[in-house]
Amino acid sequence: MRQDRDTKEAGGVNQCAEERADLPGGIRYSLDAEGVVTLTIDQDGPVNTMNAGFRAAFAAAVDRLEAQRDSIRAVIVTSAKKTFFAGADLRELVAVSKADAEAFAAEVEQVKTCQRRLERLGRPVVAAVNGSALGGGLEIALACHHRVVLDQTDVRLGFPEVTLGLIPGAGGIVRTVRMMGVQAALPLITEGRRLRPAAALKAGWADELASDGGELLAKARAWALAHPDARQPWDAAPGAVGVKDLKPLDPASYGLLAAAPAALRKQTHGTLPAPEKALAAMVEGALVDFDTALQVEGRYFTELATGQIAKNLIGTFFFQLNEIKAGGSRPSGQEKHQTTKVGVLGAGMMGSGIAQVSAVAGIDVVLKDVDAQAAEKGRAAVAEQLDAQVARGRLTERQRDAALARIATTSRYADLEGCDLVIEAVFEQRAVKNEVNAAAEAAARPDAVIASNTSTLPITGLAEAVTDQGRFIGLHFFSPVAKMKLVEIIRGAKTSDATLARAYDYVQQIGKSPIVVNDSRGFYTSRTFGTYIGEGVRLLAEGVPAALIENVAKKAGMPVGPLAVHDEVTLTLSLKVRDQALADLAASPPTEQTAARIKQLEDDPAFRIIEELIREHGRPGKAGGAGFYDYPADGPKRLWPGLAQRYARPDGGGVGERDLRDRLLFIQSLETIRCLEENVLTSIRDANLGSVFGIGFPVWTGGTVQFVNAYGVEEFAARADYLADLYGERFRPPRLLREKAARGEAF
Structure with missing residues (x-):
């Protein structure tokens, strides 16, 4: 059975395995009669991940290769899984705290050291990438001298780390920049792009494509045996600094150095540190020797991995999103249905x-x-x-x-x-x-x-x-x-x-x-989104300049300011929703709560301004050609000057930037907690993902509920009370928040 498995893995090439070993941690080591070693990564579980077991197995494999170097002609690295390698074990990573930074950095350094030993083995090393190689998987492949990739529609290569608040930390940035330059590497790494095999070949991450598993291993073997003196380009001139589009004191590099940070800041508004740290690692790493560049990359990676934003993003966009993909909110016991x-x-x-x-x-x-x-x-x-x-x-x-x-x-x-x-x-x-x-x-x-x-x-x-x-x-x-x-x-x-x-x-x-x-009026997303655009108009009614409202919102991480997005959905829709709510409340049984809600809707200063804009100034929103913004045919939209003339106060409304920012964010989290309290929402994952994917709550927070958890539930409740005392009872913590804060519990 074992001989059959070895033959199958090699696609019919490895007919006579002379030495085989299963290394603890999930790597199979096979040396054949021609001196070709095949390292097959096959950890327990559905995918290969860079966990403690892999790190130990990788080190043992490299030890064995170095000990047998004289009897080895080449090395092929491949996988027994459907994917080549899935990257870091996020359950391990999310548990790392700032107190663990030194030990964590040492673990990452262990992987990088093994990669360097592998690529400087003195024998050709080829990655036979039989499935997707993302994050740490691509880093392993880049540490090989040549990469043959299986050309199938579901295969992707890339560094998606920035989507989880991280950067490649095991040489991915350093090797990519030295292979293709900063400018070509920049969007691949800072945007977390995942390339299909043909695109990876064009970019330089892949060197050859193969149509099936047999051809994959055959091509890997052929290249390895034809290039006995293979080595990495960065090892051809040890100590060299600079890459093709960024060299020390080269004026031709100045344009890139000036433009790239500005472009990133325009995209992130400084709320997502990972893309900016990635750029720093690229530039700083290009201006030092290869091994020093690895240290630079590692320090930025450790800083991000031990920070809160990465934990917010990993928790929501990996663990909670995967729960949804697995049917976390789907009723059990129901057969799968295909709509036709x-x-x-x-x-x-x-x-x-x-x-x-x-x-x-x-x-x-x-x-x-x-x-x-x-x-x-x-x-x-x-x-x-x-x-x-x-x-x-x-x-x-x-x-x-x-x-x-x-x-x-x-x-x-x-x-x-x-x-x-x-x-x-x-x-x-x-x-x-x-x-x-x-x-x-x-x-x-x-x-x-x-x-x-x-x-x-x-x-x-x-x-x-x-x-x-x-x-x-x-x-x-x-x-x-x-x-x-x-x-x-x-x-x-x-x-x-x-x-x-x-x-x-x-x-x-x-x-x-x-x-x-x-069910509820506005459900979750529209109800919570309404608090955001409503608070923006209330700030305007208090005399806060419209430009300050919009810019602080974007600086906080909202994709669009509340006034701009209000124009998009139209001001008339807000009035229709308000009027329908009033009609429904009037038709419902009279209660103190109903009466209070009716009074709140009738007295809301936001609706007074909306009514004025529509009825007195003919400004119903973007679809009508004018709203909070003007929409000139010959240029970009701009805030209507009439807002400053009619509503702005000389003191700017007396609302500081921190209070302004917190009002726009807290109002959405508080409404989310009310939805949880009223059983409109029944899971935290639906709250977090719904807020980010549906209404654009800042990505860096991980969602409306994670924002509260990361802020600290007790601290959030105290801050909400402060806002309520100054700006109104809508900021008063609901019962569920009070209870959590009293018990010191997170949501």
């Missing part, structure tokens, strides 16, 4: 976007509007978007044509026959939604799920328009649909588990991340 035909009611921006992502995912679509012309206009919008994706290389022409062919347009409800899912995306008016949903239920399959894309109207109320309320659910997409990763699934009072499971499966089928919330 979806009806979309309304061919406007949202409806055409939903049709697009469904068709690209291979689902047949019926796009319906009030008349055939409107439906065709929606399909034309999809065609335009798909053409843009082809131009950017994200789709092939064949994929575009196939997706468009899946979209049929109609003005007739009868054409919804056979749809197992119908998604309503019409105007945010209850009467209109009720009419189309009832008609769609009658026309679609008897077991079809009927979903509303409403962003605010309670699902339980909308469900009354259909005969089987168990099959009714909310599917709240975000604009632009093709770009936004999140779909908020809203469960009504009578929504069945089967319906929820089918909705969850559909969202994953179209490549989105689902969060699940219970």
Whole structure:
């Protein structure tokens, strides 16, 4: 059995293994009759990771190679897993504290030392990359003299560390910069790009491609035996400094040195340290010798790994996101469902976007509007978007044509026959939604799920328009649909588990991340997002300059200022939502809570300003050509000068920058905690990912709840009380926050 395994691993090349050994920690060592050693990484578990076991096995493998150097002609490094190597063990990494920095740095240094010994073995070392090599996996491959990569559609090479608040820490930056220069390496590392094999070949991370496993190992072996004197270019001139586009005291490098930091700061506003540390490691490492550059890289990596921001990002965007991908909020005991035909009611921006992502995912679509012309206009919008994706290389022409062919347009409800899912995306008016949903239920399959894309109207109320309320659910997409990763699934009072499971499966089928919330006005994301844009307008009403509001918001990490994003969703929508809420509250049983909510909505200074802008100045938002901003045809948008003339006070409203920043962030976290308290939200992962992916809460925080945890629950509650005393009861900590703070518990 073992001989069969060795033969299979070598693709029929390694016919006569002379020496074999399983090294503790997951590396198999095989020396054949021709003197070629194959190191096969095969740790326990589904993937290979750079944990303590691997570090020990790697060191043992290098020890053995050095001891047998005289009997070795070449070394091939490959993997027994579907992926080549998955990178760092994040469970180990997230537990590292600043107190552990010295010991942690020593562990990283151990890996780098083994890599240096491997690449200076004096024998050719080839990486046979049989699957994705990300992070530490690519670092292992770059420490080899040559890289042959399996050319399959699911294989990716890259350094995604910055997406988790880190940088490559085991030589990835140093080797990439010396291979391709700073300018070419910059977007690959600071943006965490993951390249397909052909793109990796063009960039320089790969040297050859192979069509299958046999060819992969054959090519690796052939190159190794043909290059007995292989060595790394950085070892050809020991002690050399500088790379091809960055050399000490070279004026030609000054443009890059000036532009790159400014471009990064424009992207991150200083809230995400990893891209800036990556740039520093690139530049500083290029201006010293190779081994010193490794030390520079290691120090920046240790600083980030022991910091809070990396822990925020790892917790949310790795562990919690993986929980969602694994179906963490999906009802158990329900069979997996594949949606085959979806009806979309309304061919406007949202409806055409939903049709697009469904068709690209291979689902047949019926796009319906009030008349055939409107439906065709929606399909034309999809065609335009798909053409843009082809131009950017994200789709092939064949994929575009196939997706468009899946979209049929109609003005007739009868054409919804056979749809197992119908998604309503019409105007945010209850009467209109009720009419189309009832008609769609009658026309679609008897077991079809009927979903509303409403962003605010309670699902339980909308469900009354259909005969089987168990099959009714909310599917709240975000604009632009093709770009936004999140779909908020809203469960009504009578929504069945089967319906929820089918909705969850559909969202994953179209490549989105689902969060699940219970019914309430505004649900979770719209409700929390409303506090952000509302607080921005309240600050304006208090006399704070509009430019300061917008800039502090972006400086805090929000992608768009509250006034700008309010223009995007339109000021008229805010008034419609407020008026609908007032009507619903007036029709509900009178209580003290209801009366207080009505008074709060009627007295809110934000709505006074919105009403003034719409009714007195004809400024309804971007769609109407003017709102908080002007939208000139010959230039970029700019804040309307009338805001300063009408609302700004000489003292700037008396709100300091820290208070301004905290008001914009705290108001969203406090609303999230209220949603948890009211059981609108039932999991922390849905809260965190929903806030970042759905409403743009700053990435560096890890989400609205993680922001509280990282701040310190007791400290957050005290700060909220301070804000409430100065600016209003909306900042007063809810009961759940008080309880957590009293017990010293994190969420």
